[in-house]
Amino acid sequence: MLTPKRTQTFIRSYPxxxxxxxxxxxxxxxxxxxxxxxxHIQLVMLVGINIVMTVSLGxxxxxxxxxxxGHAGFMAVGAYTSVGMTTLLLQSPGGHLGYLxxxxxxxxxxxxxxxxxxxxGLPTLRLGGDYLAIVTMAFAxxxxxxxxxxxxxxxxxxxxxxxxYTNLTIVFIFAITSVxxxxxxxxxxxxxxxxxxxxxxIAAEIMGxxxxxxxxxxxxxxxxxxxCCGSLYAHVLQYIHPDNFxxxxxxxxxxxxxxxxxxxxxxxxxxxxxxxFLPELFRxxxxxxxxxxxxxxxxxxxxxxxxxxxxxEWRPLVSRRRRT
Amino acid sequence: xxxxxQQLLNGIQxxxxxxxxxxxxxxxxxxxxxxxxxxxxxxxxxxxxxxxxATWKKIPFPVVIIISMAVCAALGVLMELxxxxxxxxxxxxxxxxxxxxxxxxxxxxxxxxxxFGPEYRNFPELIRMKRYVLWEAHDLAVSNIFLLNLGIVxxxxxxxxxxxxxxxxxxxxxxxxxxxxxASLLGIHVDRVVSFTFLLGGALAGASGMLYGLTYRxxxxxxxxxxxxxxxxxxxxxxxxxxxxxxxxxxxxMGISEVYANSIDSTLGFGxxxxxxxxxxxxxxxxxxxxxxxxxx
Amino acid sequence: xxxxxxxxxxxxxxxxIRNMDHYFGxxxxxHRFSIAIEPKExxxxxxxxxxxxxxxxxxxxxxxxxxxxxxxxxxxxxxxxRPFVITQAGISRTFQNIRLFGEMTVLENIKVAHHHTRQYGxxxxxxxxxRFWKCEEEIENHCLELxxxxxxxxRAHERADxxxxxxxxxxxxxxxxxxxxxxLLLDEPAAGMNPRxxxxxxDTIHELRDQFDLTILLIEHQMRVVMxxxxxxxVLDFGETIAEGTPDQIQKNEQVxxxxxxxxxxx
Numbered sequence: 001m002l003t004p005k006r007t008q009t010f011i012r013s014y015p016x017x018x019x020x021x022x023x024x025x026x027x028x029x030x031x032x033x034x035x036x037x038x039x040h041i042q043l044v045m046l047v048g049i050n051i052v053m054t055v056s057l058g059x060x061x062x063x064x065x066x067x068x069x070g071h072a073g074f075m076a077v078g079a080y081t082s083v084g085m086t087t088l089l090l091q092s093p094g095g096h097l098g099y100l101x102x103x104x105x106x107x108x109x110x111x112x113x114x115x116x117x118x119x120x121g122l123p124t125l126r127l128g129g130d131y132l133a134i135v136t137m138a139f140a141x142x143x144x145x146x147x148x149x150x151x152x153x154x155x156x157x158x159x160x161x162x163x164x165y166t167n168l169t170i171v172f173i174f175a176i177t178s179v180x181x182x183x184x185x186x187x188x189x190x191x192x193x194x195x196x197x198x199x200x201x202i203a204a205e206i207m208g209x210x211x212x213x214x215x216x217x218x219x220x221x222x223x224x225x226x227x228c229c230g231s232l233y234a235h236v237l238q239y240i241h242p243d244n245f246x247x248x249x250x251x252x253x254x255x256x257x258x259x260x261x262x263x264x265x266x267x268x269x270x271x272x273x274x275x276x277f278l279p280e281l282f283r284x285x286x287x288x289x290x291x292x293x294x295x296x297x298x299x300x301x302x303x304x305x306x307x308x309x310x311x312x313e314w315r316p317l318v319s320r321r322r323r324t
Numbered sequence: 325x326x327x328x329x330q331q332l333l334n335g336i337q338x339x340x341x342x343x344x345x346x347x348x349x350x351x352x353x354x355x356x357x358x359x360x361x362x363x364x365x366x367x368x369x370x371x372x373x374x375x376x377x378a379t380w381k382k383i384p385f386p387v388v389i390i391i392s393m394a395v396c397a398a399l400g401v402l403m404e405l406x407x408x409x410x411x412x413x414x415x416x417x418x419x420x421x422x423x424x425x426x427x428x429x430x431x432x433x434x435x436x437x438x439x440f441g442p443e444y445r446n447f448p449e450l451i452r453m454k455r456y457v458l459w460e461a462h463d464l465a466v467s468n469i470f471l472l473n474l475g476i477v478x479x480x481x482x483x484x485x486x487x488x489x490x491x492x493x494x495x496x497x498x499x500x501x502x503x504x505x506x507a508s509l510l511g512i513h514v515d516r517v518v519s520f521t522f523l524l525g526g527a528l529a530g531a532s533g534m535l536y537g538l539t540y541r542x543x544x545x546x547x548x549x550x551x552x553x554x555x556x557x558x559x560x561x562x563x564x565x566x567x568x569x570x571x572x573x574x575x576x577x578m579g580i581s582e583v584y585a586n587s588i589d590s591t592l593g594f595g596x597x598x599x600x601x602x603x604x605x606x607x608x609x610x611x612x613x614x615x616x617x618x619x620x621x
Numbered sequence: 622x623x624x625x626x627x628x629x630x631x632x633x634x635x636x637x638i639r640n641m642d643h644y645f646g647x648x649x650x651x652h653r654f655s656i657a658i659e660p661k662e663x664x665x666x667x668x669x670x671x672x673x674x675x676x677x678x679x680x681x682x683x684x685x686x687x688x689x690x691x692x693x694x695x696x697x698x699x700x701x702x703r704p705f706v707i708t709q710a711g712i713s714r715t716f717q718n719i720r721l722f723g724e725m726t727v728l729e730n731i732k733v734a735h736h737h738t739r740q741y742g743x744x745x746x747x748x749x750x751x752r753f754w755k756c757e758e759e760i761e762n763h764c765l766e767l768x769x770x771x772x773x774x775x776r777a778h779e780r781a782d783x784x785x786x787x788x789x790x791x792x793x794x795x796x797x798x799x800x801x802x803x804x805l806l807l808d809e810p811a812a813g814m815n816p817r818x819x820x821x822x823x824d825t826i827h828e829l830r831d832q833f834d835l836t837i838l839l840i841e842h843q844m845r846v847v848m849x850x851x852x853x854x855x856v857l858d859f860g861e862t863i864a865e866g867t868p869d870q871i872q873k874n875e876q877v878x879x880x881x882x883x884x885x886x887x888x
Contacts, residue, residue, distance in 0.1 A: 067420060123606045130359050130420070131605060134561060137554065138598040145591050181747045188746035188753065189760070192729055193736045199722035206682060206720075208708040208737040208800050217743075247550070251428060258421050263724070287436060294428035301425065302410055305418040311724065 016316040017176075024172050031168075041168055045236050047276045048171035049229050052178045054256045054272040055265055056225035059182055061254075062262030063191065064218045065198030066125065067133045071226050071253050073140025076245035077116050078109035078227025079234040080153055086235070087162050088152070102165040106231035113227025114220045116143075121219040126212050128201065132219075140250055144242045158241030166235040174232060178225055183265055183318060185221070194218055198263075248290075255293050259300050261307025266314040271307070326462045331583050333466060337539060339579025340473050344480065344532030345556035346563070346571040348400075348525025354501040354566035355521045357416065361423040362403060364553020365430035366526050370396045370533020371447075371543055372440050378448050378537075385450050385538075389476070393530035400526025401519050409515070434546035442545050447537040473535050480531060481572065484524070488568065493520055501566065551594070555582065558597050562604045564614020573612060634693070635660045635836050636681070636712075636804055641690030641700075643673075643680055643860075650676050651860045654690070658804075663830060663837045665851035667871075672857040674840045675717055678806050681838075682714050683707045694804070709737055713802035715793045717809045717840075723782035727773055727792060730781050731764040734799030764799065771795040786813055794825075798833060805829070807839040811846045823849045848872070 011018040027044060030036045053071065060068045082105035090101055116139075124135045148156045185191055193214045196204035205211050234240045252275075260271020279289050300307060345367050352360045374392040377383055383391075407426050411419040435442045454468045488494035499507040500517045508514045536552070537543065555578055563574025578597060585596035604611060636658040643651040651673045658664050666674050679685045681692060683704040692700040699707050722730050739760075745753045768774045771791045776784060784792060790810065797805060810826070811819040823846060829835055841847045847854060848868040856864040856877050864874045871877055 061417075065417065067417060069424070123602065127605060127609050131561075131609075133359060133420070134558060134601065135605070138558065138594070138601060142595050142598045145595050149589065149591050184747050184749040184753075187749075188741075188757070189732065189736045189739045190743065190746055192725070192733050195725050195729070196722045196733045196736075199724050200720045202684070202704075203716070203720040203722065204733065205704040206708055206714060207733045207796065208705050209733065210703075210705045210737070251424065254421070254424065287432075290428055290432035291436065294425045294432060297425035298407060298422055298429065301418050301422040302407070305411075305414055 020172070020176060024168070028168065042236060043277070043280060045166060045168060045171045045232075047273055048175040049233050049236070050253070050256065050272040050276045051269050052175050052225055053229045053253050054260070054268040055179055055182050056222040056229075057253050058257050058262055058265065058268040059185070059194075060219055060222040061257060062264070062268070063186060063198060064194040064215060065201075066215060066219065067130065068136045068219065068222070069133050069254060070136035070138075070140030070247070070250050071222070072245040072247075072249035073136065073143045074113040074117060074223040074226035075230035075233065075249070076140070076143050076147065076242070077113040077223075078106075078230030079240055079245070080147060080230075081112040081227070082106050082109035082231035083159055083162055083234045083240060084153070086165065087159060098163055098165055102163075102231075102235065106228050109231040110224045110228035113230065114224035117223025118216060118220045121216045125215040125219060137247060137250070140245070140247060144245060147242045154241075156242065158239060158244075160239045162234055162238045162240065164235060164238050166232045171232065174228070178228070179265065179269070182221075182225070186265065187318065190214070190217070195263075252293075255297050257307075259296055259307060261309035261311070263306065263311050264309050264313055266312070266317055267307045267309035270309050326464065327587075328584075329459075329462060329464050331587055332580060333464075333470065335580030335583035336576060337470055337473060337579070338583055339576035340477050341532050341536050341539070341552060342556040342559050342579050343477060343572045343575035344528045344535070345552060346560040346575045347484065347568060348529050349557050350560040350563070350565055350568060350571040351497075351521050351525050353560070355497065355518055356408070356412065356419075358408065358419050358423060359557065360408075360525075361420075361553075362426040362430060363400075363525060363529060364549035364556075365427050365434075365546075366396050366399055366403075366549075367529040367533050367536070367553060368434065368546055368549030369399055369430070370530035371537050371548065372434070372533075372546070373530065374534040374537050375445065375447055375543060378450055388450065389531055389534045392534045393527040396530030396533065397523045397526040400522035400529070404519060404522040409518075431546050431549070440546050444545065445543040447541040447543055449541065450538055469539055473539060476531065476535065480528065484528075484568070487524070493517070497521060555594070555597055558601050562600060562611055564611025567611065567613045567615070570611055570613035633659055635695060636838070637693040638681070639691050639693075641680065641687045641692065643676060643685060644688045649860060651680070651687075654857075654860070654862060656855060658836055658838060660803075660836050661830060661834065663826065663839070663850055663852050665847045665854040666838060666840045666857065667842075667847055667854060668857035668863075671859075673860040674857055675808060676860075677857075678714060678808055678840065681707075681806065682712060705737070708800055708802075711801070711803040712806065713797040713800045713804075714806035715790075715797050715808055715810065717812065719789050719793055721781040721789055721793060721796075723780070725781055726778050727781055727784065728761070728764055728768065728777040730792060730796050731767060731799045732760055734796060734801075735760045735764070738801075767795055767799055787818060790814070794829075798829070802835070804836045804838065807837060807841075809840055809842060811841055811843045814843075816845065819843055819846050822846065826850050 027036065027041070031041055053075065057068065057071045060066050082102070085105040085108065086098065086101050120135060120139050124131050147153050153159070186194075193204065193209045196207060196209060197211050197214060201211055237244070256271040256275050257268050259275065260269070261267020275293070279286065282289070304310075345363065348363045348366070349360065352358060352363070370392045373395045374388050377391050378388050403426060407422050408419055411422055434440045451469060451472070455465045456468070458464045458466055488497060496507070496512045496517050497520070499510070499512055500514055504514060556575060559574035559578040560571045561574070562577060563570025563572070577600070581596050581600060582593040585592040634657040636656070638654060638656045641651060641654045642649065654677060656664070666677065668674055676685065680687050680700070683699070683702050683706070686701050690700070691698055694707070694710055694712060697710075699710060722733065740756045741750070741753045765774060765777060768777055771794070773788060773792060773795065776788065781789070781792060790813075794807070794810065807826075811822050814822065826837065826839075827850065830837055839851070851868060854866065854868055854871045855862060856871060864871055864877045866874070
């Protein structure tokens with residue numbers, strides 16, 4: 001039974017989870033009261049997706065010290081893969097039946113993105129240095145080219161009529177699960193191996209870490225989450241186009257990450273949240289948006305390179321509950 | 325056959341634009357191991373500077389190119405001073421992100437309506453185009469602008485080689501790129517050498533911007549630097565980052581292969597660059613003319 | 622490993638390097654280097670700056686590949702293998718210029734050594750399974766124990782780059798031991814230490830050898846340390862071996878005194 005006392009204990013031992021449930025309930029409630037309209041809800045969903053995108057990029061750039069600048073490319077792979085299944089291949093079975101396709105499609109989108117990440121990462125990460133930057137950026141552009149020339153994938157016109165499978169509940173569950181999984185990764189020996197590579201690759205190697213394999217693993221994992229995000233994103237917008245996934249899109253995630261704090265999950269979350277909401281408040285100055293973003297990025301790098309949040313983590317996010 | 329030959333000339337033309345940009349990337353990388361993402365936007369500023377000076381008054385062509393080179397050189401030096409120098413002893417990634425930030429800033433600031441504005445512009449016809457037939461049977465011709473391009477590049481490259489191999493500052497540049505610490509112990513003013521490198525890179529990008537406007541006669545938007553910039557950077561990597569002859573070789577390779585790929589399908593140009601890049605990285609990671617660097621442990 | 626006297630083979634060497642050459646570009650850094658180290662020996666490698674001592678460490682640990690020659694560890698060839706493979710085979714080292722994981726805690730620095738021996742897979746880690754917690758706890762206890770031995774336990778949760786210099790050196794040795802090596806390579810362990818600290822380092826090195834059944838090869842400039850701790854010394858100059866022997870023999874060797882120590886006598 002859910003007695004007040006039990007609820008109290010539960011909240012005390014899982015403060016973060018309880019808070020998120022409360023937040024979810026609040027947003028749904030406000031939506032029912034018509035205080036929030038569907039546009040607001042869409043914005044909240046984008047925040048959730050952007051958080052996962054940014055945290056997964058942080059896994060590669062912040063925690064492992066690599067420099068991937070084409071994260072939107074993996075998002076595109078995931079989006080087009082899953083849309084191919086839900087919209088093009090199966091003509092979207094209506095109602096709840098559609099979710100039977102959508103969930104596996106999202107997962108497959110993630111796996112496809114992970115596979116491309118693996119293929120890109122294998123020859124590139126072996127080299128170290130700045131090669132990853134050039135290759136990821138070029139790769140993201142090549143993906144767009146491929147989409148643009150292939151007629152079955154909508155070509156330059158894009159694909160419309162995508163069912164709106166993504167909803168608030170799904171985004172909440174997806175974002176919480178993804179961030180939780182990535183948090184666990186960081187707290188495990190894999191995370192420590194990553195940070196060791198970031199801090200001193202030569203010493204990491206001498207501690208018995210297969211640095212190439214670890215880098216490829218992290219890169220693949222990051223690509224997986226980006227692919228899943230792509231699927232959700234496509235089913236929010238209901239219309240995708242190669243230009244949804246430009247270099248600028250990748251840059252936006254880099255900005256969220258580095259302003260928030262690259263070596264911190266909390267930082268990535270803060271960055272993604274603030275910078276998804278912010279432009280909506282200043283719509284009238286939209287041409288100034290990137291000017292302000294880039295200037296902020298430069299200033300943060302010059303005066304606080306560890307980002308707003310820094311290298312810290314918000315305690316409840318990383319506190320470990322010991323099982324006995 | 326005729327068509328292929330003509331395309332080869334077009335490829336060389338494009339390679340020329342890339343080469344001048346790629347040199348800036350490769351020199352800066354050689355000296356401070358930084359991918360100066362904003363270099364592409366210095367090129368863009370070069371295009372706009374030439375545009376405004378050329379349309380403002382009837383300024384003769386040689387003056388336009390000198391003004392463009394001077395403005396870009398100054399911008400390069402300023403950029404290094406304000407954004408990169410304070411980060412020289414911080415983790416390398418910070419400088420790299422800053423470079424991305426500077427690049428984004430320049431593009432978007434230039435796109436503001438009261439600066440350059442985002443709209444398309446036509447570059448004025450500074451020199452009346454003439455065609456010289458080279459080979460009548462095959463309908464192969466070159467334009468005076470093409471020849472001018474080649475001439476300017478040749479002059480600039482010779483000048484650069486002279487500067488790097490024969491002058492004091494050139495020797496200092498090579499010393500700094502080889503070992504910064506030892507160079508400074510030998511009394512070389514490292515900061516000054518780095519500034520000079522940005523000055524050189526900026527000037528070359530300015531010249532490239534001028535030639536780009538002169539040749540292609542269109543200015544798409546302040547974002548026009550992104551793609552030539554990236555391709556030039558990839559060209560520098562293919563040629564061997566840090567190597568000056570490598571950057572030139574890579575650029576011509578890139579220009580020619582891109583023109584051929586585009587003649588098959590206009591969207592294939594960049595894909596081609598990517599394929600070449602991946603092949604080079606797998607087969608010869610240090611690039612075609614790059615030297616193998618053994619990391620100090 | 623078989624105990625001394627029982628093994629049937631004549632070859633008892635833990636590490637054996639035969640006729641190794643190494644070139645940087647066209648420059649010869651190491652010329653016909655050979656060495657054989659028996660289990661539990663402490664061997665010193667000395668020579669003037671630029672003699673190629675650290676290069677030999679880099680060759681043994683797989684950062685460089687010898688141009689000519691072979692390196693056998695426990696009878697098996699290891700030259701040309703990647704560094705992490707060599708570490709996993711049982712060789713560990715410290716660096717002349719300390720290479721800690723600066724932004725990680727002292728404890729985490731040690732824990733990295735347990736990455737390749739982890740007892741849980743990727744999915745256990747992602748899902749934070751029961752097995753994961755159990756293994757993590759074991760790793761933690763093991764690492765804390767090691768830290769206590771080096772007197773670093775109180776600092777376990779501080780950032781590694783916030784430690785004072787001496788502690789950083791000790792942490793690096795502790796970290797090297799965490800990989801459970803049989804051969805430990807120490808690159809100037811006493812660098813930057815005062816005589817008293819160096820003295821206590823001598824004791825530590827002896828203790829480590831006995832406690833962990835270690836074989837130790839060390840590079841050192843402080844003669845007091847080298848002569849005090851090493852059973853055998855090899856002297857390098859310009860990549861070539863110019864002398865080899867016990868500390869006494871080396872101290873009397875004229876070639877060494879001339880090439881390396883100059884006119885200064887060893888006190």
